[in-house]
Amino acid sequence: MNNVFVICEMDEGKIADVSLELLTKGRTLADTLKCKLEALVLGHKLKGIESHIFPYGADVVHIGDDPHxxxxxxxxxxxxxxxxxRELKPQVALLGATTMGRDLGPRVSSALFSGLTADCTALEIGDHEDKKAGKVYKNLLYQIRPAFGGNIVATIINPDCRPQMATVREGVMKKAILDANYKGEVKTVEVSKYLKPEDLIVKVIERHMENSRVNIKNSSIIVAGGYGMGSKENFNLLYDLADVLGAEVGASRAAVDAGYADHDRQIGQTGVTVRPKLYIACGISGQIQHTAGMGESAMVIAINTDSNAPINRIADYVITGEVMDIIPKMIKYYKKNSK
Structure with a gap:
């Protein structure tokens, strides 16, 4: 069928945000390829779930509803x-780079001999010429992600095997409703047709999920600190600024590695991806590993002693100076003007 497929993930009875983001991107890819966008949802008690998927542009929703x-x-x-x-032969298959996606994606791609690119930051459609073989491939999925520790941005293609599979982390793609009244076709997946007794050998006896203490990915304002903060004591000043602004505190990998902040606050290629309305980067140089996780912020303010720091190239406003001089002044100013 050569369509674009999004494998949707359920999150406490609803479609996970990362799946809705992939549906938004999948709609764009399907339009470029002039094919259908299809969604697959597997779970239990899924009645009416298609109504939450169609508005994002899905033409077909496959639903597999079973207690197993x-x-x-x-x-x-x-x-x-x-x-x-194997039956539908999709051209592209997308999953979230979540615990489920990172477990499921490699297993499916290995079984189908299709290959998989993990943690993509962008997906595009384009052509490729193999000059050695004398072949030109049309409408391939460009699977774009940082590589070699984030020092380069690699574009990965899969010319011959299908589906072209990729995982994308939450927050990397925009989530947007195409049409609230958009309607497509619902197809029921015959679950028993594909399952063997050995597939059901693992049973979940008890399941416990602990909520994250930090809700950084949903914060509209983030104050983030890097190694340039100098010490954990200095880093703690960011919490005072965040408290005044009603913000959340984030950190670069260098700051986390130095022990200034916990890993659940790490933003970037190996942390979380965020899209706040305001991102204040304090003592952050702005290497690609970090900007991959915050480059889509609506507004960026950079505070750094280095006027040539990479973060300045994407910042809307740049303050050049010592963070320990500037941040206390910002706190004082915001406190004064918030009364």
Whole structure:
């Protein structure tokens, strides 16, 4: 069928945000390829779930509803997707780079001999010429992601095997409703057709999920600190600024590695991806590993002693100076003007 497929993930009874982001991007890819956008949802008690998917532009929603599919376990999900993809032969298959996606994606791509690019930061459609073989490939999926520790941005293609598979982290793509009244076709997945007894050997007896203490990805204002903060004591000043602004505190990998902040506050290629309305980068140089996680912020203010720091190239406003001189002045100013 050569369509674009998004494998949707369920999050406490609703479609995960990363899946909705992929549907938005998938709609764009499908329009470019002039094909359909299809979504696959596996779980239990999914009645009416399609109404939350169609507005994002899905033409077809495949629903597999079975008690064995909730909570998520690897084997039954992989077996169903493998069987379905062998029949439908999608051109592109996208998953979130979540715990589920990172578990499921490699297993499916290995079984289908299709390959997989993990943690993509961009997806585009384009052509490729293999000069050695004398071939020109049309409408390939450009799977774009930082590589070699974030020192370069690599574009990965899969000319011959299908589907072209990629995972994308939450927050990297924009989530946007195409049409609130958009309607497509619902197809029921015959779950028992694809499952074998050995696929159900693992049973979840008890499941416990602990909520994250930090809600950084949903914060509209983020104050982030880097290694340039100098010490953990200096880094703590960012919490005072965040408190005045009603913001959340983030950190670069260098700051986390130095022990200034916990890993759950790390923003970047190996942390979380954020899209706040305001991002204040304090003592952050702005290497690609970090900007990959915050480059889509609506407004960026950079505070750094280095006027040539890479972060300045994407910042809307640049303050050149010592963070320990500037931040206390910002706190004083905001406190004065918030009364």
């Amino acid at each position: 599919l909730a909570p998520y376990t690897t084997l039954p999900h992989a077996a169903i997707i493998n069987g379905l993809f």
